Amino acid sequence: xxxxEGEYEFLQAVREIFDTIKPVLYDNPVYMKLNILERIVEPDxxxxxxxxxxxxxxxxxxxxxxRVQFNNLLGPYKGGxxxxxxxxxxxxxxxxxxxxxxxxxxGQSIGGGKGGADxxxxxxxxxxxMRFCRSFMTELSRHIGPNVDVPAGDIGVGEQEIGxxxxxxxxxxxxxxxxxxxxxxxxxxxxxxxKEATGYGTVYFVKExxxxxxxxxxxxxxxxxxxxxxxxxAMEKATELGATVVACSDSSGCIYDENGLDIExxxxxxxxxxxxxxxxxxxxxxxxxxxxxxxxxxxPCDIALPCATQNELDMDAAKALVKNNVxxxxxxxxxxCTYDAVNYLLENDVLMAPAKAANAGGVAVSAxxxxxxxxxxxxxxxxxxxxxxxxxxxxxxESIEAAKKYDDSDNLVVGANIASxxxxxxxxxxxxx
Ligand code: NDP
Numbered sequence: 013x014x015x016x017e018g019e020y021e022f023l024q025a026v027r028e029i030f031d032t033i034k035p036v037l038y039d040n041p042v043y044m045k046l047n048i049l050e051r052i053v054e055p056d057x058x059x060x061x062x063x064x065x066x067x068x069x070x071x072x073x074x075x076x077x078x079r080v081q082f083n084n085l086l087g088p089y090k091g092g093x094x095x096x097x098x099x100x101x102x103x104x105x106x107x108x109x110x111x112x113x114x115x116x117x118x119g120q121s122i123g124g125g126k127g128g129a130d131x132x133x134x135x136x137x138x139x140x141x142m143r144f145c146r147s148f149m150t151e152l153s154r155h156i157g158p159n160v161d162v163p164a165g166d167i168g169v170g171e172q173e174i175g176x177x178x179x180x181x182x183x184x185x186x187x188x189x190x191x192x193x194x195x196x197x198x199x200x201x202x203x204x205x206x207k208e209a210t211g212y213g214t215v216y217f218v219k220e221x222x223x224x225x226x227x228x229x230x231x232x233x234x235x236x237x238x239x240x241x242x243x244x245x246a247m248e249k250a251t252e253l254g255a256t257v258v259a260c261s262d263s264s265g266c267i268y269d270e271n272g273l274d275i276e277x278x279x280x281x282x283x284x285x286x287x288x289x290x291x292x293x294x295x296x297x298x299x300x301x302x303x304x305x306x307x308x309x310x311x312p313c314d315i316a317l318p319c320a321t322q323n324e325l326d327m328d329a330a331k332a333l334v335k336n337n338v339x340x341x342x343x344x345x346x347x348x349c350t351y352d353a354v355n356y357l358l359e360n361d362v363l364m365a366p367a368k369a370a371n372a373g374g375v376a377v378s379a380x381x382x383x384x385x386x387x388x389x390x391x392x393x394x395x396x397x398x399x400x401x402x403x404x405x406x407x408x409x410e411s412i413e414a415a416k417k418y419d420d421s422d423n424l425v426v427g428a429n430i431a432s433x434x435x436x437x438x439x440x441x442x443x444x445x
């Protein structure tokens with residue numbers, strides 16, 4: 013804690029893992045002897061850099077960029093870039109730390125990393141975003157490469173930003189290396205099905221979890237927070253599986269319609285028109301808009317899918333959900349539930365799908381994108397979706413198996429942490445100091 017003073021989100025993520033892996037440590041004294049815990053929490057390197065750029069008025073603005081390369085034991089460092097004003101070293105490190113374990117769960121050859129900048133793309137012109145991305149990549153390019161470190165998108169970084177970042181990297185290297193970034197537009201090496209992968213994957217994982225308890229999405233009422241990349245495709249897949257999605261949100265507020273939201277229209281206003289969710293009610297007057305994104309958890313539902321940001325579902329929200337008899341919570345976002353909220357939900361027999369397992373579909377398909385780039389080939393959307401479904405099934409099976417073996421329970425929070433920790437710890441042991 014002393015070494016990472018003030019990095020609350022990072023400490024929270026570490027605590028969540030360390031609290032659950034004790035049985036493995038007792039079982040494997042070699043992990044303690046080789047000091048695996050201290051070695052796993054210390055990143056290989058943490059890079060912080062200046063990002064100067066010129067705004068539309070001709071003024072020079074300065075942001076701070078980050079890249080944490082946590083470890084490349086299982087493959088190149090891999091993890092998204094987040095552009096949001098709240099980005100700092102703690103946020104980047106918590107995300108990078110989670111990413112190590114998530115990537116291990118996918119079963120693919122990818123290590124853990126993460127990055128971003130405290131740049132707010134909201135309200136910026138297209139040209140400003142391009143200038144920012146160019147400046148960001150000018151510095152980042154010296155630290156990444158298809159076999160070194162492969163960034164992708166996250167909050168505030170979608171296909172457009174990845175396109176600009178890729179363009180700058182290509183110019184600087186005078187080399188076309190599509191495998192250096194994932195989440196690219198299809199035209200220059202993107203994978204079909206990547207855009208949908210995190211949201212769909214979350215729903216596939218929750219589906220597995222529900223089936224084991226004789227529940228399903230069919231006929232269930234679902235609340236999904238956020239309305240970005242992960243949220244939109246979680247809503248789409250949940251609806252396809254027969255659920256009624258009754259609410260979603262953005263950082264200003266939430267919309268609710270007990271008869272279900274029109275997901276196609278939502279995609280149109282968010283992806284094409286870049287509107288706020290409140291805009292939905294101008295066409296659907298029966299839908300209700302409530303100011304304040306935290307109010308979304310007070311709408312009754314059977315399944316809650318937090319898909320917006322970290323710590324968005326706190327103890328009050330967990331209590332409201334339990335009071336309304338929620339059956340399952342599936343984390344589409346990274347660490348969306350606070351530590352005490354997770355424990356409260358588990359104590360009240362709510363099925364809990366933890367982020368590092370439930371949202372691993374995005375990075376899993378990113379790894380498929382890297383493989384396609386290496387082989388200069390393309391999978392069809394159906395092939396990608398079939399692979400994604402199988403990967404999510406495997407992650408579920410491994411997590412539940414670890415929970416049963418080490419905790420004698422169905423607790424997937426424990427199971428996902430243990431299953432992934434063992435893979436990473438064994439790689440450290442095998443590769444030496
Ligand atoms: P986007 O930028 O596409 O969307 C984020 C959404 O969350 C926006 O609708 C945003 O609203 C909303 N939001 C932000 N803060 C809040 C809040 N406090 N309450 C309610 N809504 C809020 O990001 P992504 O969908 O890509 O990422 C969402 C989460 O999923 C993040 O935690 C990310 O790390 C995680 N994730 C993403 C993956 C991916 O493939 N994209 C992969 C794995 C995890 P507004 O427009 O108002 O800011």
